[in-house]
Amino acid sequence: MPYRLRDGLSFCFVGGEVIFLDLPRDRYFALSPSAADLLARMVGSVADPRDIAGTPLEALFEESKEPAFFAPFHLQVPSVMIDASASSSSARDLAAVCHAHVDAYARLRLQPLHRILRALKPEPPHSNCSADVASLVAAFGKSDAVISRQDRCLWKALALVLYLRRKGVRARLVFGVAVRPFHAHCWVQTDEALLIDEPDVVAGFVPILSVP
Numbered sequence: 001m002p003y004r005l006r007d008g009l010s011f012c013f014v015g016g017e018v019i020f021l022d023l024p025r026d027r028y029f030a031l032s033p034s035a036a037d038l039l040a041r042m043v044g045s046v047a048d049p050r051d052i053a054g055t056p057l058e059a060l061f062e063e064s065k066e067p068a069f070f071a072p073f074h075l076q077v078p079s080v081m082i083d084a085s086a087s088s089s090s091a092r093d094l095a096a097v098c099h100a101h102v103d104a105y106a107r108l109r110l111q112p113l114h115r116i117l118r119a120l121k122p123e124p125p126h127s128n129c130s131a132d133v134a135s136l137v138a139a140f141g142k143s144d145a146v147i148s149r150q151d152r153c154l155w156k157a158l159a160l161v162l163y164l165r166r167k168g169v170r171a172r173l174v175f176g177v178a179v180r181p182f183h184a185h186c187w188v189q190t191d192e193a194l195l196i197d198e199p200d201v202v203a204g205f206v207p208i209l210s211v212p
Helices: 033-042 056-060 091-110 113-120 130-145 153-166
Strands: 003-005 009-014 017-022 027-030 061-063 172-178 183-189 206-211
Touching: 009 172, 009 206, 017 033, 017 172, 017 206, 033 056, 056 061, 091 113, 091 130, 091 153, 113 153, 130 153, 153 172, 153 183
Parallel strands: none
Antiparallel strands: 003 061, 009 017, 017 027, 172 183, 172 206
């Protein structure tokens, strides 16, 4: 019977290493050099049980009804940040931003990450007006005076995604990793632009997961 990567796992190649994100267990981990070499040879093909039986990769796969090709996660990251400098915001916008922060904080305290992300998957109507998105991001940016960007990236990014979705705007919550030393980061982007991170900050990370 064919195998597929276990549900909830995603991986990427970064700095010569293979890094996995295991959402159900809320952890990142790296493969050993020998396991990484084996997985690299398998990328782009169907996982054969005979290749992985008795190896450290065996625990990463499960039986599948149909043959499934597997590959590292890939996402194009925009090289520009949205320009929200000329946009204004209203008191109602700021109230909605505060509500999004409280909502995101409560979710992160009360639910495991994989459940939070699963709840984000239904997509709202997509607003294709960049001016509207810039205005919303400008309102959200006012929260920087209260919530630091440093060491709060997940809370801040989740709050922004929740805020935008309530306004009918689709945006991606993206997780990325770096190595030597290992570091994880998350940010929010559309297909065209980063929304709250400078390009030079995000450039140091390789995407490993995106929702949606």
